[in-house]
Amino acid sequence: MYDAGKVIIGIIVFLVIASFPIWYAVAGGKSADIPELEKAAKGDNCVMETEEMRAAHMDLLNDWRKLVVRDGLRYYTAFDGEKVEMSMTKTCLGCHPNKDAFCDRCHNYMAVNPYCWDCHVNPKEFE
Amino acid sequence: MGIDRRGFLKVSGLTVLGIASGKASETFASSDSHGHTSDGTTKRYAMVIDLQLCKEQEGCTDCVNACHHVHNVPEFDNRKDEVKWIWKDSFHHAFHEQEHHYLDKDIVNHPVLLLCNHCDNPPCVQVCPTKATFKRESDGIVMMDWHRCIGCRYCVVACPYGSRSFNWRDPRPHIEEVVDDFPTRTRGVVEKCTFCEERIFEGRPPACVEACKHGAMAFGDLEDPESRVRELLRDRFSIRRKPALGTEPEVYYLV
Numbered sequence: 148m149y150d151a152g153k154v155i156i157g158i159i160v161f162l163v164i165a166s167f168p169i170w171y172a173v174a175g176g177k178s179a180d181i182p183e184l185e186k187a188a189k190g191d192n193c194v195m196e197t198e199e200m201r202a203a204h205m206d207l208l209n210d211w212r213k214l215v216v217r218d219g220l221r222y223y224t225a226f227d228g229e230k231v232e233m234s235m236t237k238t239c240l241g242c243h244p245n246k247d248a249f250c251d252r253c254h255n256y257m258a259v260n261p262y263c264w265d266c267h268v269n270p271k272e273f274e
Numbered sequence: 275m276g277i278d279r280r281g282f283l284k285v286s287g288l289t290v291l292g293i294a295s296g297k298a299s300e301t302f303a304s305s306d307s308h309g310h311t312s313d314g315t316t317k318r319y320a321m322v323i324d325l326q327l328c329k330e331q332e333g334c335t336d337c338v339n340a341c342h343h344v345h346n347v348p349e350f351d352n353r354k355d356e357v358k359w360i361w362k363d364s365f366h367h368a369f370h371e372q373e374h375h376y377l378d379k380d381i382v383n384h385p386v387l388l389l390c391n392h393c394d395n396p397p398c399v400q401v402c403p404t405k406a407t408f409k410r411e412s413d414g415i416v417m418m419d420w421h422r423c424i425g426c427r428y429c430v431v432a433c434p435y436g437s438r439s440f441n442w443r444d445p446r447p448h449i450e451e452v453v454d455d456f457p458t459r460t461r462g463v464v465e466k467c468t469f470c471e472e473r474i475f476e477g478r479p480p481a482c483v484e485a486c487k488h489g490a491m492a493f494g495d496l497e498d499p500e501s502r503v504r505e506l507l508r509d510r511f512s513i514r515r516k517p518a519l520g521t522e523p524e525v526y527y528l529v
């Protein structure tokens with residue numbers, strides 16, 4: 148095989164450049180710019196454990212939607228036994244009043260674009 | 275000694291009749307005049323509008339304003355894009371099948387308040403391919419799940435009362451003052467009156483009923499014989515829109 152050394156060096160250089168973002172983040176000890184979310188304005192905990200909420204809030208909201216609109220039920224018992232109204236505007240925004248410092252920051256980071264706010268009202272927007 | 279043809283027909287005829295009448299008496303025993311059954315826990319919400327009282331308040335639109343305000347209903351400057359939950363139209367348009375020459379001119383010449391009739395047998399529900407429109411069994415309210423509506427407008431065509439509006443344009447810029455505890459809608463979605471189910475759950479009357487200072491509107495549960503709506507329907511003569519269609523509208527008009 149001709150020029151095997153050069154080809155192998157070329158491949159190595161290519162791999163190093165292509166994987167740069169990964170090892171740079173690993174070497175830096177953190178992935179770039181994990182968003183800081185604003186702490187809840189009131190209450191010590193959410194309606195589910197924080198970890199669970201982080202992973203499954205979209206499923207919870209989907210369930211709430213179904214229970215309220217289709218079954219006419221309104222209250223949800225949180226994991227600590229507290230009863231809350233199944234309302235994004237009243238309950239979620241009640242503790243996290245700044246949509247941009249909470250919802251948006253994470254959604255922008257994850258590049259997901261839910262259309263909740265096409266209909267549901269963010270009161271701050273209309274103040 | 276077998277049974278002859280005539281005898282056989284007699285016996286089988288009687289048997290069929292017997293089965294049929296048995297079925298019929300069962301059906302009538304467990305249901306009311308609407309043909310729907312009640313176990314005492316379900317409700318059947320209805321509205322009663324007093325045309326006499328309403329006509330005395332020439333030009334009053336308190337109910338319309340209240341409803342459209344609390345539900346973020348947009349106001350467009352042309353009829354083509356109009357979105358309406360509750361509105362007024364002529365007696366002729368509302369009750370054209372029930373007109374005759376000798377009706378009280380006072381009533382006939384006055385606009386009638388119209389809204390979704392929350393029909394017991396709603397054609398809009400039958401045609402909706404996504405089940406975005408559905409009738410809630412617990413209280414009979416014909417609801418819309420705006421999350422699911424794909425804007426196909428089958429329901430707009432199916433509703434014989436013109437109770438549904440389509441959002442041709444983004445409604446938000448056309449809402450004078452956005453109320454933040456009720457969602458707005460988006461372009462491409464159909465909407466209509468929901469009997470204020472969000473208020474009923476809090477034990478409050480619908481916004482229009484509350485706004486009418488003249489007591490021309492009443493709201494309540496038809497399953498409850500003591501309710502205000504039942505009382506009014508007992509004491510006064512009432513009509514409904516297009517009763518011949520069999521949709522069983524649950525908005526009643528006292529004349």
Ligand code: SF4
Nearest residue numbers: 390391393396398433
């Ligand atoms: S009035 Fe029209 S929209 Fe309302 S329930 Fe009846 S058919 Fe459906």
Ligand code: SF4
Nearest residue numbers: 402423424426427429
């Ligand atoms: S426009 Fe929406 S509510 Fe009406 S029939 Fe189509 S999906 Fe159902």
